[in-house]
Amino acid sequence: MKVLVATEKPFAAAAVEGIRKEVEGAGHELALLEKYTEKQQLLDAVADADALIIRSDKVTAEVLEAAKQLKIVVRAGAGYDNIDCEAAKAKGVVAENTPGQNANAVAELVFGMLVYAVRNFYNGKAGTELLGKKLGILAFGNVGRNVARIAKGFGMDVYAYDAFCPADVIEAAGVHAASSQDALFETCDVVSLHIPATPETKQSIDKALVGKMKKGGILVNTARKEVINEPELLELMAEREDIKFVTDIMPDANDEFTKFAGRYFSTPKKMGAQTAEANINAGIAAAKQINAFFKDGCTKFQVNK
Ligand code: 3PG
Structure with missing residues (x-):
């Protein structure tokens, strides 16, 4: 499975390494789209992704439409108002968050x-x-x-x-x-x-x-x-x-x-969760949730049931 990390505001490098370890350790492939500036970059990158890890990145109906293979999107963080949960549900895409991690x-x-x-x-x-x-x-x-x-x-x-x-x-x-x-x-x-x-x-x-x-x-x-x-x-x-x-x-x-x-x-840019620790906690939790979803169908943190 291809797991895409799409973060306009990137995770700390240590968090990305932790995510890589989890994803590749479970036999999946990791792709990165960091610091993107145009929506089109996200639309292109999601085209062949099976799973998506995001932060405040907007997962709209348009993004979901472009993500033909997508099965799960995990918001590494608490608030999931950036995901069109109804559109995800309609397409059979599981949406999750990682409560408490940041x-x-x-x-x-x-x-x-x-x-x-x-x-x-x-x-x-x-x-x-x-x-x-x-x-x-x-x-x-x-x-x-x-x-x-x-x-x-x-x-x-x-x-x-x-x-x-x-x-x-x-x-x-x-x-x-x-x-x-x-x-x-x-x-x-x-x-x-x-x-x-x-x-x-x-x-x-x-x-x-x-x-x-x-x-x-x-x-x-x-x-x-x-x-x-x-x-x-x-x-x-x-x-x-x-x-x-x-x-x-x-x-x-x-x-x-x-x-x-x-x-x-x-603050000039939202800084609340912008620490190495929070990035590591939320990023790795997101990767683990994706691994559990593909391994056992676990949807414990689903927010669009
Ligand atoms: C959250 O909902 O978890 C926080 O607002 C963090 O958002 P961020 O990942 O965009 O910094």
């Missing part, structure tokens, strides 16, 4: 950006500390739980809300369970977003919600830009000069956000 990397970046924000983007003026501040985690999945673990090390008072995770599970992790999303924003000094981009969550982080934050509130986004209602957040930041917004996913309206100098920061 969660710590994303969680660590939350604090990288948060310290930067509370210290006024290192402009030399007195900032604040994280010790004793209330941190709100929106969605208590793999990343959210790692954020909670690290926040405790900073001595933060940690809250979480997750529409799909019962309060007793959150409390068992030593975290206060907020009664609602609104309550989380009302209570906390900082809110960190870890919700996936779904029809329900897209645009859900809006003016009314973020506007509930106390004076000096900080919003951290390491999830997806689509969950933010950008026009409304811009409006709120214009009205509330105390609100800060730091993000690992550059908003479409980045130029407008940059007008809020000293209160806004975006």
